[in-house]
Each structure stands twice: as C-alpha cells, then as structure tokens.
Amino acid sequence: MPTDLRINGKTHQVDLPDDVPLLWVLRDEVGLTGTKFGCGVAACGACTVHIDGEAVRSCQVALSDVWGEVTTIEGLGSPDAMAAIQQAWIEHQVAQCGYCQSGQIMQAASLLAENPAPSDAEIDEAMQGNLCRCGTYPRIRAAIHSAAQKMQEA
Amino acid sequence: MASFKKIARRSFLIGSAAIVGGVAFGAYYVSRPAPNPLKPAEGEAAFNPFVMISNEKITLIAPRAEMGQGVHTTWAALIAEELDVTLDQVEVIHGPAATAYYNSALLGEVIPSKGYDKSRFVHSLGEALGHAGKLMDMQVTGGSSSMKDGYERMRAAGASARETLKLAAANRLGVASSQLSTRDGKVIAPGSIEISYTDLAAEAAGLEPVEAQLRHRSEWKLLGKAQPRVDMPGKATGTAEFGIDVRLPGMKFAALKANPHLGGTMNGFDASEALRMPGIEQVVDLGNAFAVVANNTWLAIQAAEAVAADWGPAPIPDTQAEIQDAIRAAFDAEPNSTLRDDGDVSALPQGAQEVSAEYEVPFLAHATMEPLNATALYDGSKLQLWSGNQGPLLTRNHCADALGIDPEQVEVNTPLMGGGFGRRGEMDFSIYAARLARQMPGTPVQLTWSREEDMTHDFYRPGAMARMRGAVKDGSAVLLDGQIASQALTPQLMNRWFGMTPAGPDTTMVDGAFNQPYGIPNYRIRGHAADLQIPIGAWRSVGASFNGFFMESFVDEMAHAAGADPLEFRLALTRQEWAPAAKVLEAVKDMSGWTGTTPDGVGRGVAMTYSFGTPVAQVIEVAEEDGLIRLRKAWIAADLGVALDPQNLEAQMFGGMAYGLSAAMFGEITFAEGAAEQGNFPDYDAIRMHTMPEVEVRILEEQSHISGAGEPGTPPAAPALANALFDLTGRRARRLPLMHDFDLLI
Numbered sequence: 001m002p003t004d005l006r007i008n009g010k011t012h013q014v015d016l017p018d019d020v021p022l023l024w025v026l027r028d029e030v031g032l033t034g035t036k037f038g039c040g041v042a043a044c045g046a047c048t049v050h051i052d053g054e055a056v057r058s059c060q061v062a063l064s065d066v067w068g069e070v071t072t073i074e075g076l077g078s079p080d081a082m083a084a085i086q087q088a089w090i091e092h093q094v095a096q097c098g099y100c101q102s103g104q105i106m107q108a109a110s111l112l113a114e115n116p117a118p119s120d121a122e123i124d125e126a127m128q129g130n131l132c133r134c135g136t137y138p139r140i141r142a143a144i145h146s147a148a149q150k151m152q153e154a
Numbered sequence: 155m156a157s158f159k160k161i162a163r164r165s166f167l168i169g170s171a172a173i174v175g176g177v178a179f180g181a182y183y184v185s186r187p188a189p190n191p192l193k194p195a196e197g198e199a200a201f202n203p204f205v206m207i208s209n210e211k212i213t214l215i216a217p218r219a220e221m222g223q224g225v226h227t228t229w230a231a232l233i234a235e236e237l238d239v240t241l242d243q244v245e246v247i248h249g250p251a252a253t254a255y256y257n258s259a260l261l262g263e264v265i266p267s268k269g270y271d272k273s274r275f276v277h278s279l280g281e282a283l284g285h286a287g288k289l290m291d292m293q294v295t296g297g298s299s300s301m302k303d304g305y306e307r308m309r310a311a312g313a314s315a316r317e318t319l320k321l322a323a324a325n326r327l328g329v330a331s332s333q334l335s336t337r338d339g340k341v342i343a344p345g346s347i348e349i350s351y352t353d354l355a356a357e358a359a360g361l362e363p364v365e366a367q368l369r370h371r372s373e374w375k376l377l378g379k380a381q382p383r384v385d386m387p388g389k390a391t392g393t394a395e396f397g398i399d400v401r402l403p404g405m406k407f408a409a410l411k412a413n414p415h416l417g418g419t420m421n422g423f424d425a426s427e428a429l430r431m432p433g434i435e436q437v438v439d440l441g442n443a444f445a446v447v448a449n450n451t452w453l454a455i456q457a458a459e460a461v462a463a464d465w466g467p468a469p470i471p472d473t474q475a476e477i478q479d480a481i482r483a484a485f486d487a488e489p490n491s492t493l494r495d496d497g498d499v500s501a502l503p504q505g506a507q508e509v510s511a512e513y514e515v516p517f518l519a520h521a522t523m524e525p526l527n528a529t530a531l532y533d534g535s536k537l538q539l540w541s542g543n544q545g546p547l548l549t550r551n552h553c554a555d556a557l558g559i560d561p562e563q564v565e566v567n568t569p570l571m572g573g574g575f576g577r578r579g580e581m582d583f584s585i586y587a588a589r590l591a592r593q594m595p596g597t598p599v600q601l602t603w604s605r606e607e608d609m610t611h612d613f614y615r616p617g618a619m620a621r622m623r624g625a626v627k628d629g630s631a632v633l634l635d636g637q638i639a640s641q642a643l644t645p646q647l648m649n650r651w652f653g654m655t656p657a658g659p660d661t662t663m664v665d666g667a668f669n670q671p672y673g674i675p676n677y678r679i680r681g682h683a684a685d686l687q688i689p690i691g692a693w694r695s696v697g698a699s700f701n702g703f704f705m706e707s708f709v710d711e712m713a714h715a716a717g718a719d720p721l722e723f724r725l726a727l728t729r730q731e732w733a734p735a736a737k738v739l740e741a742v743k744d745m746s747g748w749t750g751t752t753p754d755g756v757g758r759g760v761a762m763t764y765s766f767g768t769p770v771a772q773v774i775e776v777a778e779e780d781g782l783i784r785l786r787k788a789w790i791a792a793d794l795g796v797a798l799d800p801q802n803l804e805a806q807m808f809g810g811m812a813y814g815l816s817a818a819m820f821g822e823i824t825f826a827e828g829a830a831e832q833g834n835f836p837d838y839d840a841i842r843m844h845t846m847p848e849v850e851v852r853i854l855e856e857q858s859h860i861s862g863a864g865e866p867g868t869p870p871a872a873p874a875l876a877n878a879l880f881d882l883t884g885r886r887a888r889r890l891p892l893m894h895d896f897d898l899l900i
Contacts, residue, residue: 016453020453024450024451024453028407028449028451028452029450031401033395033398033399034391034392035392036396036398036523036524036572037398037525037602038524038605038835039834039835040455040605041605044835046523074393076391077391078393079387079388082387082390086391089386089390090387090390093382093383094386095386096222096223096224096805096809097221097571097573097574098222098388098389098570098572099396099522099523099573100523100572102392105390123843124844127842127843127844128842128843131835131842133523133573133813134523134573135808135809135811135812135846137841138846138848139805140843141843
C-alpha cells in the first residue's frame with residue numbers, strides 16, 4: 001500500500017513496508033541523502049529531521065507513523081540559498097568530516113525556533129544527543145550563538 | 155633531473171634502510187618519474203598530475219583522503235599559492251588512484267630515530283626512503299604526513315603550471331615571459347592586457363612544463379592565513395557526497411554480516427527465513443561473511459539478522475582476562491625493541507628516590523560517524539568502486555586480487571569520508587563490496603555495515619600495558635626505564651597491505667615513549683610484543699595514543715615524588731633537550747595562567763607529547779559540580795613549524811584532543827569468545843556537547859620543519875585529564891577508561 005509523504009514541500013508516494021524507518025525511506029527511496037545513518041538506535045542524532053518543525057530521530061520513526069510534514073537538511077536551505085543557521089556554520093567553519101553536521105544543524109534549527117537566544121546550558125541540553133566524533137562542539141556552540149543573534153536582528 | 159651522484163647517494167641510503175626495514179628497492183625505480191594519470195581532453199592541459207585547466211575551468215587534484223582534516227583545502231592552497239589563483243576560482247577533486255600520488259613523507263617516518271633531533275643523515279635517509287613510497291603504491295593518507303609530503307612538491311606543481319601558462323602567453327603575444335606577471339587566474343602583460351588561464355589552456359597543453367623557483371614565505375597570499383574550506387558549503391547543506399551517499403541507476407542496497415568471532419571461518423548459513431522477508435532479493439556468500447541484497451538498506455540489515463550462520467571459532471583467547479594475561483606475559487619475553495637506551499638505567503643514581511607504576515589501557519574502536527560502506531559495479535570484466543578509503547592504490551590492488559583481474563581493470567573513486575581515524579586505511583570494506591558486485595554483474599550495489607557490524611569488526615587500537623620505573627633527585631628526573639607491552643602493529647598491517655611481514659623492531663609500539671624530548675640522563679624504552687591474533691590497526695596517533703598516557707602520567711608521578719610543580723618539572727627536562735617542546739609548555743602555562751595551585755573543587759593537569767613531528771602541550775581543568783566531575787576548560791599549544799592554515803590547525807588540535815578525551819573517558823572494547831562485546835554508541839560513547847570543555851588553542855612556528863597536524867592533538871589528552879583528576883581527587887588514574895574509577899559527568 002503506497003504511503004503519501006510530504007517532504008520539503010513536495011508529496012512523495014512511497015511503496016515500502018510500514019515499519020521501514022523514515023531515515024531509510026529518505027535515503028534509499030526518495031534519494032535525499034543529506035540525512036545520515038549513524039547508529040540506528042537514536043544514540044547519535046545524525047539522522048535528525050523535522051516533523052512539523054519538531055526535531056526527531058528519523059531512524060526511530062516508522063513510515064506509517066510519520067505524522068506530519070517532513071523537513072530535511074535539503075529543505076532547510078541549499079548551497080545557493082542557505083538558511084541563516086547554515087551560513088553561521090560556514091562563518092564558523094564548523095564541519096570537519098561533516099557527516100554529523102546535517103543532524104547537528106537540524107537539531108540546532110529546532111532549538112532556535114523554540115528558543116531564539118539559548119544560553120550555553122540550554123545548548124548543552126538540546127544538543128547532547130548529537131554526537132560528533134571530530135569534536136567540533138566549540139564551533140557548533142559558537143555558530144548557534146551567532147545564528148541566534150543574526151536571526152534576532154533579521 | 156637528479157644527478158647521477160644524487161641517485162647513487164639515494165641508492166646507498168635506501169640500501170642502508172633496507173637493512174633496517176627488511177625491504178629493498180633499486181635506485182632506478184625510485185628516481186623514475188611516475189606517469190601523469192590525468193587524461194586531458196582536446197583543448198585541456200594537464201600541466202602535471204595536480205593541475206588541470208580546460209577552456210572552462212581550473213581543477214586542482216588533492217589526491218588525499220578528505221576525512222575531516224581539511225586536507226583538500228590546504229593541499230589546494232599550496233598549489234594555488236604559486237599558481238596565482240584563489241580557491242573560489244578552482245574546483246578541488248580527489249582524482250584517480252595513481253602511483254604519481256604516492257606519499258613521499260609517510261615512509262620516511264618509519265625510521266626509528268627520535269625525530270625531533272633529526273640529524274642531517276637521518277633526515278636525508280627519511281627523504282630517500284620516502285621515494286620508495288612510489289614503489290609500494292603508497293597513495294596513502296595517514297601518519298599526519300600530507301603537509302610534510304605536499305609542502306614543497308605542491309608549490310612546485312603550482313609554480314611550474316604558472317610559468318608554463320606564462321610561456322604560452324609570451325608565445326601568443328610575442329613578448330618575453332619575464333615581462334609577464336600573474337594574478338587571480340590570469341596572465342597580465344604590459345599595456346593592461348589580461349589573458350585568463352582557461353583561455354591559454356589549449357596553447358599551454360602543447361608546451362614542455364617549465365621549472366620555477368618557489369616564492370619566499372614573505373610573498374605568500376593564501377598560505378599562513380585561514381582559508382574557507384572548500385567542502386564547507388556541501389557539509390552545511392547536506393549536499394556533500396560521502397561514500398554512503400553514492401547513488402547509481404538501478405543500484406541495490408546490501409547489508410554485511412561477518413563472523414563476529416574475529417578471524418573465524420564461516421562454515422555455512424541458512425538464509426531461507428531471510429529470503430521470505432520483504433524487499434529481499436538474494437543472500438550472497440562472501441567467504442567469511444555474507445551479504446543480504448535488497449531494495450532498501452534497513453530491510454537488508456533486518457534480514458541479515460534472520461540468517462542462521464554457522465560461525466567457526468576465533469583464534470583469540472576466550473576471555474578478556476586471558477587476553478590481558480597474554481599482554482602481561484610479553485613483559486617476560488625478550489624485548490622486541492630497545493629504541494632508546496641513554497646512560498645506564500641498571501643502577502639507581504646515588505641519593506635518588508625510586509618511583510614505579512604500572513598502567514593499562516584497553517582496546518579501542520575507531521567508530522567513525524559514517525559506518526563502513528562501499529559501492530561497486532562489475533560489468534563482467536571491469537570493476538568500478540566507490541569507497542571512502544585512505545589508500546586508493548592498495549584498494550585497487552586488493553580488489554583486483556579478490557576478483558582475479560588486473561589492477562588496471564579496477565577504477566577506484568574516493569568520495570568524502572565521514573571520519574577515517576585510520577580505519578579507512580584498511581581494504582576489507584572495499585573487498586567485500588567487490589566480491590559482492592562480482593556475483594551480480596551489471597548491477598551496482600552498495601554494501602553498508604550496520605553500526606554493530608562496524609564496531610564489532612574493527613582493526614582495533616591494541617590494548618597495552620606499561621611498567622614504568624624512574625628515579626628523581628634534587629627536584630628532577632634522573633632515570634626513566636619504561637617497558638611497553640602490546641601486540642605489534644607493523645607486522646599485521648604490512649601483512650594485510652603488502653603480504654609481507656617485516657622482522658625487526660616495531661616502532662609504533664613505543665612511539666610516544668622512546669622519542670620524547672626529555673633530557674633524562676638515564677632513559678631506556680623497551681617494547682614487548684604480545685602474542686595475540688586480535689585484528690589491530692592504526693588508530694589516530696597509533697602507538698602515541700597509549701604511550702602518551704603512560705609517559706605523561708608517569709612523568710607527573712615523578713614530578714610529585716620530586717616535590718616539583720608538574721609543569722616546571724617538564725620545562726626543566728625539555729629546555730636543554732629540545733627548545734620547541736619547552737615553548738609549547740611555556741605557552742600553555744601562559745594561556746592557562748598556571749600557578750601550580752588550584753582552589754578546592756578544581757583540578758588541573760598538564761601533559762606534553764611529541765608525535766608525528768609535533769610537540770603538543772595541553773592543560774585541562776576539571777571541577778567538581780553537584781558531586782560529578784566536569785571538564786571545564788582546556789588549553790592547547792602546538793608547534794607545527796609552518797602553520798599553513800591556523801584556523802584549520804586549531805580545529806585539528808581541539809578535534810584531536812576531543813578524540814583522545816572520548817577514549818580516555820569512555821572508550822573500551824572487550825572480547826568474549828573472540829567477539830567484541832560493545833556494538834553501538836550506548837556502550838561505546840564519546841565526548842558530547844555538554845561534556846566537551848571550552849578550548850583555547852595557540853599554534854607556534856618555532857621548529858625548523860613543517861610537521862603533522864591530524865594526530866598529535868590526541869596523545870596528551872588522556873594524561874592531561876588523568877593528571878587533572880589526580881590534582882582534584884588525590885587518586886592516580888592508572889587505567890582507562892576513566893569512567894570506571896571517577897564520577898565523571900556523562
């Protein structure tokens with residue numbers, strides 16, 4: 001039974017078993033590879049996307065449970081039209097290997113949507129589920145503060 | 155062109171090295187230039203293997219693995235500096251697998267000298283041995299060697315292309331090259347005439363490359379300054395293509411399952427249940443593993459769990475205690491190496507106080523964020539491979555062997571890597587994909603490892619132990635006698651890479667211990683090889699990853715026994731021996747406002763390790779908060795000789811430290827029946843946003859040679875933290891990970 005999914009403003013018809021996690025629908029079926037597979041058990045945050053604006057681990061959301069509009073890193077902004085938070089990532093030269101950064105950015109974007117000026121403690125709280133083996137955390141923190149400031153000025 | 159005399163000298167030097175390393179090379183092969191692998195189209199010029207210009211664009215080839223260290227950007231900057239282009243005018247690609255892309259610096263590092271005191275002879279020996287890299291298909295990214303390797307060669311490649319373009323312009327305009335200058339991808343002639351490089355490509359293609367002198371550092375425009383990384387926009391927008399993101403028309407998705415009992419055989423499997431599961435197309439025998447092929451990776455991973463396999467046992471002791479016993483037993487055997495033996499350690503200097511301690515560290519997994527994977531397409535005679543790997547030629551050769559085809563029939567594409575840390579220098583994930591593709595001719599297939607498969611089939615950082623004995627007198631160290639026991643990495647690695655097992659001392663086992671710039675008059679380090687068959691590999695900073703902890707914990711213990719301040723104690727030992735080491739210690743002293751005392755509830759520790767040519771000092775401050783210990787702040791100073799990109803070097807330093815802290819706090823792989831007991835991040839965690847300290851980095855340029863950046867930030871992290879915990883709690887950490895013995899915030 002094909003399922004209709006709204007992803008980044010477009011409708012996609014997907015024909016996969018109900019229990020396939022959203023992550024693998026995005027990556028292997030829809031062809032949106034910006035969302036990454038890291039652990040499959042919600043322990044690293046690399047697969048973070050938004051469903052109706054809320055940050056979720058897409059490796060834990062079954063296809064049949066997707067309850068709203070999905071936004072992935074590709075939907076947040078593109079190289080030619082980046083979101084403010086993506087620009088902040090460039091400004092602070094955050095990424096090293098970069099594999100976790102889609103998830104970091106999606107998590108940070110949802111934090112800023114809820115809390116336009118997070119403190120360091122609030123950043124710790126919101127971001128601790130997102131693992132980065134390169135240890136880019138100091139620059140992630142700086143980029144979040146900087147994006148917060150830019151978004152408030154805008 | 156090298157003169158005969160120079161070739162003869164190299165031949166002699168390599169002859170000498172052959173005795174050390176058990177490998178022989180002829181001078182002819184060493185000096186023969188490798189062919190240019192770039193195949194320019196009509197109107198396109200490949201000036202050398204690193205610069206290609208068409209009538210539309212300028213392409214720079216950075217044939218090193220981009221696994222996060224920023225090598226594509228700095229490598230391209232070396233070429234761009236002399237070529238007179240800006241990085242936003244060029245496209246930077248990894249390029250093909252080719253002998254021309256050998257790493258001249260990596261092999262030079264295997265010479266068992268202390269390094270920091272490189273004599274002229276040893277230095278030229280290292281350079282000469284480096285040329286042997288070409289012979290051994292050493293297009294390898296590792297050993298923090300890329301900038302050492304590329305520093306002169308890439309600027310020369312850029313300069314030569316620039317002068318050739320000027321000659322093409324001179325010919326066209328009928329003026330002398332000396333009247334021309336270059337800027338931002340253009341040749342500029344008198345009378346405000348500007349010709350873009352792309353416009354000159356077709357004419358330049360017909361010219362012999364022109365040699366050129368390198369510019370003095372004072373003329374640099376790009377190098378020495380922060381360059382925006384060329385991979386950053388892709389990585390901030392999800393459009394950067396990692397190996398796991400390769401998508402080909404008609405591609406199938408497969409999951410791997412190999413014998414969890416490492417080194418054991420696969421005696422057969424029953425896939426009948428798996429084959430009834432949705433989306434599953436076939437289950438393929440890969441020798442000691444099988445692959446489940448499906449239309450979706452997750453379905454394949456699920457089905458792989460439903461295959462009942464008959465796994466043979468591992469040639470590894472059944473329990474962790476027996477493995478530790480085997481490492482400990484190595485102390486009783488003849489040493490594998492005694493690479494430093496200064497003075498006389500047999501007698502205790504008169505009036506000196508003896509200090510001794512034993513340390514132990516566990517096996518570790520690499521745990522790159524991107525699980526291992528490779529994509530392959532076999533058309534019946536040729537193999538195309540997409541594999542995030544640190545050694546494209548080795549990958550090509552091994553995949554060719556596995557399929558019984560010529561290496562020329564294998565095309566290796568090297569996409570971005572979601573972390574490498576040494577793991578992607580292995581060929582297993584590529585070979586499995588090649589074997590799978592051979593059984594599905596004409597159909598591209600991506601073979602992905604689950605996180606569990608990745609973590610339980612690593613080539614682990616070996617577990618290691620140390621027995622340290624020292625003596626202090628008048629506030630200083632007068633004796634240090636260290637024994638290190640672990641499996642020897644070099645024979646295992648060389649066997650996997652080249653099918654040969656060199657005899658002789660394993661430098662990696664004692665790296666970070668025998669070669670420390672401490673002027674201790676009686677100083678001996680011996681390595682003891684443990685007889686175990688656990689698969690081990692190069693893990694960011696290799697032997698220095700454990701020896702940094704052993705040495706710098708013990709130096710700290712000696713400082714306390716001597717009643718000296720641990721930082722001043724190290725300063726006194728390094729000042730006379732090698733000034734750059736003292737300078738990095740002075741830098742962290744200054745940055746941290748080190749006074750030698752800390753308030754109640756706060757602890758500070760210092761450590762300094764010299765590795766991959768770079769001395770790095772770190773001070774870490776910990777504080778007790780609500781009954782838990784938090785890492786509050788870290789200060790890092792490193793001397794790179796030449797800081798090509800300070801902003802990227804800063805990232806490598808705090809990133810290297812974070813990798814070391816992750817292992818020091820949480821990292822541990824244990825084995826039962828030869829199978830790793832940890833499979834995913836919940837039992838192999840790493841430092842996170844809330845546990846990472848605030849960091850401050852200072853890059854120095856005191857030493858005479860450019861040195862490595864990717865690894866040297868890692869070794870001092872564990873001892874600096876352990877020493878800080880001692881300062882805070884009065885308890886000495888002699889084993890890792892620290893979470894077992896300290897109430898760390900996690």
